[in-house]
Amino acid sequence: MATRIGVEVSIAVADAVKLCNPDVIAAYPITPQTHIVEHLAELVANGELDAEYIPVESEHSAMSACLGSAATGARTFTATASQGLALMNEVVYVASAMRLPVIMAVANRSLSAPLSIWCDHSDMMSVRDTGWIQIITENGQQAVDNTIISFRVGEDPQVLLPVMVHLDGFNLTHVVEPIMIPDQAEVDKYLPKNRFPLPLNPDKPVAMGGFAAPAIFMETKWAQEVNIQNSKKVILQAWDEFNKIFGRKYEPIEKYQSDGAKTLILTVGSSGETASVAVDELKKEGMDVGQVRIRLWRPFPFEELREAVKGADVLIVMDRAISFGGPGGPIASEVKAALYNQAKKPNVVNYVISLGGRDTTVSDFKNIIKQGVGIAEKGSKNEYEIYGVRG
């Protein structure tokens, strides 16, 4: 039986990793991710987890060690955030292109400068095009569940891709809250053994990550693209199967009070439930408003998004990152691209909020929704709005 406990989310994520029985963890601590790998190191040191814990000297080395580990068919986990993710960047691309199912928790945090240890999504967006599957969680339970789910998805022989599970730094990682910790037998039932098809083995040599001349490079990249697109059906199956065993349902686009609503707010990450409270309060005040949330960021769920917002007149999209000099937040630019060719589509208003840990309260979300509707009606000269910035 699963156990319901009050626990810090980082500790619960580490315990979820333990339930998946990884072979190798290679990691470098960085705020606000540190508690995850610290707890894993403790579990290994105490003999509670039979895994190789490699305390590397940098994130670049962490991901490099993970590549080698995953290539031997070992179940492999790491975690990072912000500058750590930026430092490992070149190796992040290699993991996906080499089809190595490394699982990584990313405790979302802003990128320097100025130095900030607090949450936004600039790190998550900086790896958007690296070819990893990216799942965005909203509370501790989702982070725990999707950590387990990620091993199943990434290691599936039809997928063989690395997966990032995003959980907002501090807003999730450092909160004590109630979490159902799954039972080991249930996880064992859900998560098959890692059967990597072509492991590195001195007795049966294989070459990996070779050189590609122009005559073959495009084909390898197209294969990678087809592969990640096709991973969506495995992700959906994995979520479906998870729901059958554990009774918690995940979808690429999740809806809250959105059916028939003329105004929708789209949220990403830990502020989603705060926004839900704002939606409830505005509905009580008579406003016709609902919410959609993005759970799956890569591969992007085009069909599900279009379906979820097709009846709305106004779609107010939240972003916790800026594409400098660009079209606004990365989420909104993607949402607009997904809707552009649709005959009927909502008017999209984009807000950049909560950079570098700036708090966004229920009343802020209510203001954003009300202002957003006004902007949709009257129009705006801005490509996007930024909320709460002092002039």
Place this chain on the structure above:
Amino acid sequence: MTQEKSLVEIRWHGRGGQGAVTTTEMLARAAIAEGKYAQAFPSFGPERRGAPVQAFNRVDSKKPVRIRADITEPDYVVVLDPSLLDKVNVTSGLKKGGYVIVNTRKSAGGIKSEFKIDYPVATVNASKIAREVLGVNIVNTTMLGAVIKITNVIDKKSINEPIELRFGKIADRNIKAMETGYEQVAV
């Protein structure tokens, strides 16, 4: 109106090193063990010993806690260190009728008039209790007892297990401090 009916929001004011964060975590664990929904989190950032800090508790007896933002309109405010009263606006956003629970050797009336607090004040000399029971002026568990008594968000017995988990060998003394705070807090 961000308040949901069954939700109680408590804001703790202390100084880095006084154990405010640990205390909110123990309170949340106890509430969750009772089957309630609860949240504990610090005012996130690098901890600096001695600097004013805040920590937050949300406890809901009926529904999952959904709000993830600092508590700006608390039902209760807890002040671990009386020297904060003239430095930090501890009653900022406190709901009408909301309590201020203070570690002080002064009376509630004295605190109200000295710091012009227009809210009910509950006081306990937690520093004295902590020195007597624990041998050190670390007041968090003593104040926890006072908070349980005034807020009634959990059953007093529920806190023993989180205290044991956190304090191990010195848990008994901390439970005694908590119980003394519970008994001696005065409105």
